[in-house]
Amino acid sequence: TQLLEQSPQFLSIQEGENLTVYCNSSSVFSSLQWYRQEPGEGPVLLVTVVTGGEVKKLKRLTFQFGDARKDSSLHITAAQPGDTGLYLCAGAHYTGANSKLTFGKGITLSVRP
Amino acid sequence: ETGVTQTPRHLVMGMTNKKSLKCEQHLGHNAMYWYKQSAKKPLELMFVYSLEERVENNSVPSRFSPECPNSSHLFLHLHTLQPEDSALYLCASSQDLSRSGDQPQHFGDGTRLSIL
Numbered sequence: 001t002q003l004l005e006q007s008p009q010f011l012s013i014q015e016g017e018n019l020t021v022y023c024n025s026s027s028v029f030s031s032l033q034w035y036r037q038e039p040g041e042g043p044v045l046l047v048t049v050v051t052g053g054e055v056k057k058l059k060r061l062t063f064q065f066g067d068a069r070k071d072s073s074l075h076i077t078a079a080q081p082g083d084t085g086l087y088l089c090a091g092a093h094y095t096g097a098n099s100k101l102t103f104g105k106g107i108t109l110s111v112r113p
Numbered sequence: 114e115t116g117v118t119q120t121p122r123h124l125v126m127g128m129t130n131k132k133s134l135k136c137e138q139h140l141g142h143n144a145m146y147w148y149k150q151s152a153k154k155p156l157e158l159m160f161v162y163s164l165e166e167r168v169e170n171n172s173v174p175s176r177f178s179p180e181c182p183n184s185s186h187l188f189l190h191l192h193t194l195q196p197e198d199s200a201l202y203l204c205a206s207s208q209d210l211s212r213s214g215d216q217p218q219h220f221g222d223g224t225r226l227s228i229l
Contacts, residue, residue, distance in 0.1 A: 004155070031215045040219030042117070042203055043156075050215060053160035088156065098168070098210040101218065 003027070004091055004104035016078050021087060023105045024071040029091035030099060032065055032072045033085040037086040037106070079111045119204050127229050128194060134224045136187040136204030143209040145187045146218065147179060150201040154194035163186060163210045191226075199228045219221065 007023045013019055021034070031050040035043035047056050049065035049072060056063045060083075064076040076083055086108050090101040117138045126132050138145065141165040147159040161169035162181040176198075178190040187204055 014120050024212075033217070035220075040222065042205075042222045045217040048215060048217070090156075092215060099215070100158065100161075100169075105153060107179070 004089055004102055006089055006104035006107050009105070010108045012112065013079055015080055015111055015113050018075070018077050019079060020073055020075045022073050023089035023104055024070065025091060026070065027093070028069050029093055031092045032062055033090045033101065034074055036086040036092065037088060043088055068112065081111045081113050084109060084111050117206055117219050117221035118205055119224050121224055122222065123225045125229060126194065131192045134193065134202055135188040136221055137218055138185055138206040140219060142204055142206035143184055144207045145181060146205040147187065147189055148203040148205065150203055157188050168210065194228045196228050198225045
């Protein structure tokens, strides 16, 4: 069983602060995706990281895939209320010719104005 | 119309009722998924369809019965559910199953199901 642990579970910060959240596993993944889910909506893909050590930036969000492809981090600079939501990471691993995603429990982020 | 559409958005039903959840995607994707999202638990993959063929059933109780009449539509038929089945049920689609972990999954907004 592939397990993904996300931390912290909950985070409440003031607008303008920086933060880093984590997605860790003892398993190796072929790639890892980050999604954001806002209340009343489905998850929306933010980024996919594929190569160990890869860093991707999406405006104020910086995603990094660990060298061993077992973990990932998301850093948000100068958080805004619009960043509020549930952040899910999902690791991909192959079963035969197909791959499947395993999701973490998510990180609930609240950014106060 | 765009993306993945789920209906109804909310459903309250008794344990003896029969109801169906509907999912429709307008993205031309070949793979579709049902997930269950409960509080404090990871998203649980329930069923996977590829080109209308079920390719995965993750030990889901028989009171949940999926149906995929074509590559654009996916149903989840519900019968004799239990209170612990109350959750958000999400439908998703992706281009296909090959390297699906590297492809984005496009989610609908879910059906919030409450079992009385």
